[in-house]
Amino acid sequence: MASLPHRLIATALAAASALATSACSAEQASKPAERTTITFWTMPFWIGRPNNLKHLVEDFNASQSKVEVQLTVLDWQTGRETIKKAVMNGRGPDVWLANNGLELDLLTAARLAPLDALGYTAEDLGRFRPLVKVNEYQGRLYGAPLYFDxxxxxxxxxxxxxxxxxxxxxxxxxxxxxxxxxxxxxxxxxxxxxxxxxxxxxxxxxxxxxxxxxxxxxxxxxxxxxxxxxxxxxxxxxxxxxxxxxxxxxxxxxxxxxxxxxxxxxxxxxxxxxxxxxxxxxxxxxxxxxxxxxxxxxxxxxxxxxxxxGGHSLVARSGLPDPGAAGTFMRWLASPSVSTQFMEFHGIFPYDTAKVPRETKVVVDSFYNTDPSWAAIMTQFDRSxxxxxxxxxxxxxxxxxxxxxxxxxxxxxxxxxxxxxxxxxxxxxxxxxxx
Known part of the structure; x- marks a missing residue:
C-alpha cells in the first residue's frame, strides 16, 4: 500500500488525539465528583424513636453532592467516655454529640473547632438564643445546640x-x-x-x-x-x-x-x-x-x-482537613428547620424565633399552640x-x-x-x- 504524505499522517494523529481528549473529558464530566466523608458519632438522643436519627442522616446524604456522613450510634452508658478517649487520642470522629456546656478538657486541649472556623457566619451564630453562651469558651462558640433541656x-x-x-x-x-x-x-x-x-x-x-x-x-x-x-x-x-x-x-x-x-x-x-x-x-x-x-x-x-x-449540641474535631464539610453537616442537622423536629420529644428550640424563616416559626408556634406543656417549659426556660x-x-x-x-x-x-x-x-x- 502506498504511504500517506507526512502532512496527512500528522492531521490524522491530531484528530485522533482530539477525539481521545474529548472522550476523556466527557467521561470525567459524567463521573460524579468524589464526596468528602464525615464520621459522626452519637448517642440515640431522639427519645422514643431512635431510628429517626438514622433517617435524618440518610436525608442529608441524599441531599448532598459534596459531603457524605457515616453514622455510628453508641450507647448512653459508655458513649460519652468512648468519644472523649478517642478524640483525646487523635482517633475520634469528625463530628459528635456533646452535652451542652461541653467538656473542659477538650476545650483546653484545643480538640474542638470553633464554629466560625467551620463556616458559621456571624448571622448564623446570631440566630441562637442567648443561652448558647453555655457553649462559649474564651469568646468563641464551639458547640451548635440541637436543643436545650x-x-x-x-x-x-x-x-x-x-x-x-x-x-x-x-x-x-x-x-x-x-x-x-x-x-x-x-x-x-x-x-x-x-x-x-x-x-x-x-x-x-x-x-x-x-x-x-x-x-x-x-x-x-x-x-x-x-x-x-x-x-x-x-x-x-x-x-x-x-x-x-x-x-x-x-x-x-x-x-x-x-x-x-x-x-x-x-x-x-x-x-x-x-x-x-x-x-x-x-x-x-x-x-x-x-x-x-x-x-x-x-x-x-x-x-x-x-x-x-441540659440538652445536646454538635461539635467538630479541630484540625480537620476539610472543616467546611463538617460545618456543612452541622449547619444542616442543627439548622432551624431540622431543629423543629426535636420538639416532637419536647427538646427546646435553640433559636430565636424572631430570627428564623417565617415557615420555620409557623412550625414552632404550632407546637406551642397545640401542647399546653410548652407554656410551663418556656416559662422555666426564661428563668435559666x-x-x-x-x-x-x-x-x-x-x-x-x-x-x-x-x-x-x-x-x-x-x-x-x-x-x-x-x-x-x-x-x-x-x-x-x-x-
Missing amino acids: VNVLLYRKDILQKYGFNEPPRTWEELRSTAAAITSRSTAAGKKVAGWQFKGMDDHLNAINSTWESFLCQAGGALTSPDFRTSTQNSEAGRTAMNYMKSFYTDKVSTTGTSALNGFIEGDVAMFSFYQSVISDIAAGNEKTNGKWAAAPMPVGPKSGCSAV TPDLLLQDRHGFAARWDAQKSEVVAGVDGRTPVDQALRSIDGKVGTDLNGG
Whole structure:
C-alpha cells in the first residue's frame, strides 16, 4: 500500500488525539465528583424513636453532592467516655454529640473547632438564643445546640384534685405542704401515694445531679467560685437546699425505694421534677397517664425559680482537613428547620424565633399552640442562665460522681448534711486543683 504524505499522517494523529481528549473529558464530566466523608458519632438522643436519627442522616446524604456522613450510634452508658478517649487520642470522629456546656478538657486541649472556623457566619451564630453562651469558651462558640433541656415540675392532676388541690405548688413551702397532705391523706384512705419524689434518689442515679443542682440554685447556691477554682457547695445555700430535700424523707413524705418516673406513671407518686424531655416517657404510659398529668414551672425557692440546664449540641474535631464539610453537616442537622423536629420529644428550640424563616416559626408556634406543656417549659426556660452550666464544666466528672453518692446519703439521712457537702467540696476541689 502506498504511504500517506507526512502532512496527512500528522492531521490524522491530531484528530485522533482530539477525539481521545474529548472522550476523556466527557467521561470525567459524567463521573460524579468524589464526596468528602464525615464520621459522626452519637448517642440515640431522639427519645422514643431512635431510628429517626438514622433517617435524618440518610436525608442529608441524599441531599448532598459534596459531603457524605457515616453514622455510628453508641450507647448512653459508655458513649460519652468512648468519644472523649478517642478524640483525646487523635482517633475520634469528625463530628459528635456533646452535652451542652461541653467538656473542659477538650476545650483546653484545643480538640474542638470553633464554629466560625467551620463556616458559621456571624448571622448564623446570631440566630441562637442567648443561652448558647453555655457553649462559649474564651469568646468563641464551639458547640451548635440541637436543643436545650430545663427541669420542670411534673404533677398528676388526678391525684392532686382527689386530695383537694386544683393547682400545682408554686413555692418550696407549697410543694412541701401539698406533698405532705397527699401522702398523709392517701395513707389514711388505705393506699399510700408519695406526694413527692426526688428523681435520682431511687431511680436513674445520675439524675440526682440535675435534681440537686436545681434545688441548690433555687436556694441561691453556686457550684464554684466566680473564678471556677473553688468548689462552694458547703455553704448556707447548700445546707438550706439539702436540709429541705432531706425533710421529705425525715417526715416520710417521700418513700424510699420508689422510682419517681415509674411511680408517677403507675399513680404511686404525685409529683416529681426532671428535664422536660421525660414527658415522652410519661406519654408512653398511654392509658395510665393520658389526660391525668401536666407540667408546671419549678416551685420557687428562697432565692429564685431557676433550674439545671441540659440538652445536646454538635461539635467538630479541630484540625480537620476539610472543616467546611463538617460545618456543612452541622449547619444542616442543627439548622432551624431540622431543629423543629426535636420538639416532637419536647427538646427546646435553640433559636430565636424572631430570627428564623417565617415557615420555620409557623412550625414552632404550632407546637406551642397545640401542647399546653410548652407554656410551663418556656416559662422555666426564661428563668435559666448559663451560669450553673458554665460552673459545672469545671470539675464535672468529679462533681457528678461525688454528688451521686454524697447527695443521696445526705438526703436519706445516712450522712450528716454538713459532712456530705464537705465531702463534695473536697473531692471536686482536688480535681479543680489538678489532682
